[in-house]
Amino acid sequence: MKTSTHRKLALLAGAVVTALFAGCASSGVKNPSGVPVTEMKADERGFVAGTGIESQDLVTVTDKMARSILGIPEITQAKTTPRVVLEPIMNETRFPINKDIFLTRIRTQLNQKAAGKVRFLARENMRALEREQQLKQDGLVTASQDPNVVQFKGADYFLTGKLQGMSARTSQGLSDYILYSFQLIDAATSEIVWEDSAEIKKQGLEDAAYR
């Protein structure tokens, strides 16, 4: 009889303990040993994400822009290969970013896919190029062409862009909309010969522990 009572008591105590600790146990510990390094595609949304500008946005936007530029008559029907200079893009969003990365990816995409229909001028390397030309003019290094004749090409077009954003934050969460717009500007006439844009909106809500 006593043994049976003690068993009941033990069961009762067990039930109380289970009830008390249920909340703790059910919340669990996810990935207690961490998550091993995972190689992901650049256009894939990772498990570490915010509402800002991320690699998948960069890939989506620059792919779209490169395809769009390749379709315009100024490039496809040009009598001579158009020369393009990249101008720094303007960041008007709330996210500090490496701005050059957008134009770098558009350039590499165009160089890969355009098969020589468009050429980019390496203006960011002008100082080194001028120094090399000076060395040639001074006869300190050999030259395959007359170093006194200017060989540097002028730009036919400027490729530039702008990142603009709208953000909202309430107790319901936060949201960020970003408009990525790019332009190809005729260097002689200042006409915008091509313009395209992409837009991405993201929203989320932080853990209550941070609100």
Place this chain on the structure above:
Amino acid sequence: MSQLRSSFRFKFAGALALAVVTTAAPAFAAKPKKPDKDFVLKEYQAATVALRRGDFAAAKTSLDAAITAIGGIQVDETGAKKARSLWSDESAKLFIGEPYERVMAFYYRGILYWMDGEADNARACFRSAQFIDADVENKAYASDYVTLDYLDGLASAKLGGDGKDAFDRAAKLTTASLPALDPTLNTLVFVEFGQGPAKVAEGKNKELLKVVPGTNLIVGAVLKIGEQTIPLTAMDDVNFQATTRGGRVMDHVLGNKVVFKEGTGTVGDVALAGAVTSLRFGGASDLTTGLAVGGALFKGASLLTKTKADIRTWDTLPGRVGVAPIKLAPGEHAAVVDFIDETGKPVTSRPVLIKVAGEQPDTVVFVSDRAS
């Protein structure tokens, strides 16, 4: 009964063996390294020390590391789950700081971007900082940093845009007159002084987070270059910003923990008192044992419930911040910044060598009343 004891002994021996194996395991297998839940706080503090010592590269590294952690959205974070659970204090979560601390991280990073000639990325930081301050209980205090809106406008003006909207917002937030948005002003003097806020946990169960303003003797600063004396007015009071946020969602979570802690504690007390009464009047019985066991369990649960608010603080923050755009001729300018008290008397002074390269990019000077 003897069977029960024997079974208990067997289970106890088994558990002991398991415990021995488990504790011995680290000798054979490398223990996974726990992420440091305070690393953002350490980066914050390292950044302010580096900034004040003029080691801007180190400050950038620290702030970038911190901003990478605080810039995203914290979801599904193990520490956060722990912080919300009954059995851990709030400080179990990864520290990212209260909004005023995150604002300051972006503010400092913005200064460094401007120093590197990236006014648009600087503006992005100031906008992010102002955005962080948007979600406050009393909307009158939402996004109310004068410095951030002013710098947003100034950066826009310098980038050839229209900074008037941001300037107007800044002007509405202060009674002081702000320097005009003149893109030709080629030197920005960022100034900070005084002691920033501290945090304390109040309430019977330490569940209430209270931000305590730092005490400040210094109320202003003056830049002296040759014959020129330029007042460096503080546009924002970090202590004011820190104390006007209002309640947090986490306060409700901590409040619920307190309800649980006090509820289980009361049930435990009643059960234990019942056990004592039962023992006194009826002797040892099943009821007495049941009440004693139940009471002890509830009392234990109450004692194990952790309700303390997170009081980890970025304790090297200043009390006040501001910026003064000025025009200086190219060259080196030996200057002194006097930090003054209410009577206008210098409390401390800092010598500054301002090197102006030309019109572009802007020369950015950072001066603090503290050396580290």
